[in-house]
Amino acid sequence: KAGVTQTPRYLIKTRGQQVTLSCSPISGHRSVSWYQQTPGQGLQFLFEYFSETQRNKGNFPGRFSGRQFSNSRSEMNVSTLELGDSALYLCASSSSQSGGADTQYFGPGTRLTVL
Amino acid sequence: AQSVAQPEDQVNVAEGNPLTVKCTYSVSGNPYLFWYVQYPNRGLQFLLKYITGDNLVKGSYGFEAEFNKSQTSFHLKKPSALVSDSALYFCAVRVYILTGGGNKLTFGTGTQLKVEL
Numbered sequence: 001k002a003g004v005t006q007t008p009r010y011l012i013k014t015r016g017q018q019v020t021l022s023c024s025p026i027s028g029h030r031s032v033s034w035y036q037q038t039p040g041q042g043l044q045f046l047f048e049y050f051s052e053t054q055r056n057k058g059n060f061p062g063r064f065s066g067r068q069f070s071n072s073r074s075e076m077n078v079s080t081l082e083l084g085d086s087a088l089y090l091c092a093s094s095s096s097q098s099g100g101a102d103t104q105y106f107g108p109g110t111r112l113t114v115l
Numbered sequence: 116a117q118s119v120a121q122p123e124d125q126v127n128v129a130e131g132n133p134l135t136v137k138c139t140y141s142v143s144g145n146p147y148l149f150w151y152v153q154y155p156n157r158g159l160q161f162l163l164k165y166i167t168g169d170n171l172v173k174g175s176y177g178f179e180a181e182f183n184k185s186q187t188s189f190h191l192k193k194p195s196a197l198v199s200d201s202a203l204y205f206c207a208v209r210v211y212i213l214t215g216g217g218n219k220l221t222f223g224t225g226t227q228l229k230v231e232l
Contacts (some may be wrong), residue, residue, distance in 0.1 A: 043222040106158040
């Protein structure tokens, strides 16, 4: 099976702009989660989608949003970019239904740089 | 709230020697514990997980981890380190939720493993 894919791999934006990142999960996986990785804050959970519904949300401002499509592909959007949004954004997929022990498999990430 | 601690920012070990990367956790409930590895400019790669049962879990590339409930620890081990094991290692925890579900993982801060010749 193909792994989790994320596009684009690299992005450079300026403050105030908005950005959309895309994630295609492993075939058959219905859960997609997003994480932000920075040197200062480490890995932080953004949100999770399952069957097109947001199931969990981390402690991020409303500028961060996401959605999931019927084919389980997911996008996340960051509006009004700030310098502190520069990070590696990781997407993970799993087949988990509810409270399960399934493994999350991660994509290669999108490196966002905000100038 | 759940949390994970990786007390060592960096671990240095000589090739061929055993390695241990430490992880302790704090949760309310039964934990699911995971180890991931990250190579430069790459995503996270799954190594192993503890769900229930045998406290010694074997994973990919010769890695294993021991779950110790009384010490709330889940240390990653390998009997003989390779230079190619040099990478950033993350411990993560997820709490089982009977209803509502969810896949939120809480990660430790990571431990940089350096294996030298």
